[in-house]
Amino acid sequence: MVPYAGRHMLEELIRREFNRWAEEGRGRGMEKSHWEITRQMIDLMKVDSHDNIVDLGCGVGWATRVLAQKAPSGLVLGIDLSDRMILEARSGYRNPPNALFLVADASRIPCEEGLFNSLLSVESIYYYPDLEGAFAEVFRILRPGGKAFFLVNYYKGNVYGHRWAKYIDIPVHLLGAEDYIALLARAGFRSASHRRISNSTPIPEDWTPTQWFSTRQDQAKFQAEGALLLEAEK
Numbered sequence: 001m002v003p004y005a006g007r008h009m010l011e012e013l014i015r016r017e018f019n020r021w022a023e024e025g026r027g028r029g030m031e032k033s034h035w036e037i038t039r040q041m042i043d044l045m046k047v048d049s050h051d052n053i054v055d056l057g058c059g060v061g062w063a064t065r066v067l068a069q070k071a072p073s074g075l076v077l078g079i080d081l082s083d084r085m086i087l088e089a090r091s092g093y094r095n096p097p098n099a100l101f102l103v104a105d106a107s108r109i110p111c112e113e114g115l116f117n118s119l120l121s122v123e124s125i126y127y128y129p130d131l132e133g134a135f136a137e138v139f140r141i142l143r144p145g146g147k148a149f150f151l152v153n154y155y156k157g158n159v160y161g162h163r164w165a166k167y168i169d170i171p172v173h174l175l176g177a178e179d180y181i182a183l184l185a186r187a188g189f190r191s192a193s194h195r196r197i198s199n200s201t202p203i204p205e206d207w208t209p210t211q212w213f214s215t216r217q218d219q220a221k222f223q224a225e226g227a228l229l230l231e232a233e234k
């Protein structure tokens with residue numbers, strides 16, 4: 001874990017990086033690449049129409065909006081460290097009235113404890129400078145019996161997803177399922193489990209190499225290995 005003295009500087013670097021992504025339109029692009037795995041996670045969440053839900057590291061808020069439609073009598077709060085992502089989430093879309101957005105770091109969520117039934121986080125936790133603090137904060141804001149669902153494509157078990165980290169200028173955590181489970185237990189969750197979610201999105205015939213995958217076969221293996229889903233209950 002990063003020492004406290006460096007945390008605020010790291011947060012600023014992360015904010016700058018994701019503000020740049022937002023300005024380049026990459027916030028919107030992530031809906032396409034993350035939808036297939038997120039859709040499967042949302043099915044597992046069994047959202048009730050009255051649920052209060054957090055989307056942690058929400059980017060431009062596409063998953064926040066999906067959840068807000070599934071819980072029309074609850075509140076869905078999208079939180080992100082990047083003010084540009086939140087600006088776009090608020091002003092770039094027609095938002096359901098029960099979808100709200102806040103700029104905050106995951107380890108300092110400005111909400112009372114026990115307010116939320118569930119929390120989802122898509123491709124975000126491995127950036128957190130204070131991951132332990134973030135898990136403790138997620139535990140604090142959930143109701144007893146509330147559940148957190150974290151989805152990550154960057155983790156020890158899927159080597160085909162490791163290449164992209166070379167191309168990003170901010171530090172990222174490369175943890176395995178058991179490392180995450182131990183951190184969730186330490187944060188107080190009474191149970192935590194993990195599973196894989198594979199991605200069946202067809203790979204186009206006219207595929208060309210990207211920063212992420214040098215061969216089409218690597219992308220296919222990455223998708224088949226799947227994302228890591230962590231589920232924790234308070």
Ligand SMILES: C[S@@+](CC[C@H](N)C(=O)[O-])C[C@H]1O[C@@H](n2cnc3c(N)ncnc32)[C@H](O)[C@@H]1O
Nearest residue numbers: 018030057058059080081082105106122124127
């Ligand atoms: C790869 S993007 C994923 C965004 C969104 N979940 C999606 O799937 O489109 C990671 C997001 O996590 C946010 N993030 C990174 N570190 C954060 C932190 N410490 N607290 C809150 N958000 C953070 C970034 O600003 C960015 O929007």
